[in-house]
Amino acid sequence: MKExxxxxxxxxxxxxxxxxxxxxxxxxxxxxxxxxIIGDNGxxxxxxxxxxxxxxxxxxxxxxxxxxxxxxxxxxxxQTGGSFEIISRSQEDFPDDHGTTVTAVFYKNHxxxxxxxxxxxSIVTLIQxxxxxxxxxxxxxxxxxxxxxxxxxxxxxxxxxxxxFEIIAWISExxxxxxxxxxx
Numbered sequence: 001m002k003e004x005x006x007x008x009x010x011x012x013x014x015x016x017x018x019x020x021x022x023x024x025x026x027x028x029x030x031x032x033x034x035x036x037i038i039g040d041n042g043x044x045x046x047x048x049x050x051x052x053x054x055x056x057x058x059x060x061x062x063x064x065x066x067x068x069x070x071x072x073x074x075x076x077x078x079q080t081g082g083s084f085e086i087i088s089r090s091q092e093d094f095p096d097d098h099g100t101t102v103t104a105v106f107y108k109n110h111x112x113x114x115x116x117x118x119x120x121x122s123i124v125t126l127i128q129x130x131x132x133x134x135x136x137x138x139x140x141x142x143x144x145x146x147x148x149x150x151x152x153x154x155x156x157x158x159x160x161x162x163x164x165f166e167i168i169a170w171i172s173e174x175x176x177x178x179x180x181x182x183x184x
């Protein structure tokens with residue numbers, strides 16, 4: 001993928017499909033590295049699926065025979081000298097503590113580092129596409145933190161859908177303002 005923000009969109013959408021009620025998207029950025037961590041409380045994966053998920057010709061989808069999202073994310077991280085890891089606990093084996101965490105570490109100064117891209121657009125797209133799912137987004141940078149927790153929004157909005165145009169527009173502006181304040 002051309003931007004890490006598109007990987008975020010892809011992996012987080014997988015979390016939604018796995019039945020997650022909460023998906024956390026964390027970016028930890030230093031001068032040298034960018035670490036992406038996406039975690040969820042969805043149904044998780046079996047050990048067999050975790051072993052094969054990085055194979056582009058392995059997919060649980062019935063609509064096509066390839067799944068490139070995870071393999072491309074892994075390749076992008078490793079091409080910079082970084083690392084990639086998936087930890088998953090299936091609901092079948094761990095009924096009270098299940099879900100998946102994907103971690104990718106990128107070295108930002110490497111020639112093959114993929115730019116972050118429009119992460120605000122990706123987060124807004126996730127919320128608009130699945131307004132009943134909660135997302136916790138945090139981007140930790142040396143100059144400060146940008147964050148959004150849809151659970152807090154729900155507490156303030158009550159029965160108003162997060163997919164309403166005015167809410168989506170506010171979320172987008174809220175995130176952009178936080179980045180602007182940090183000159184990021």
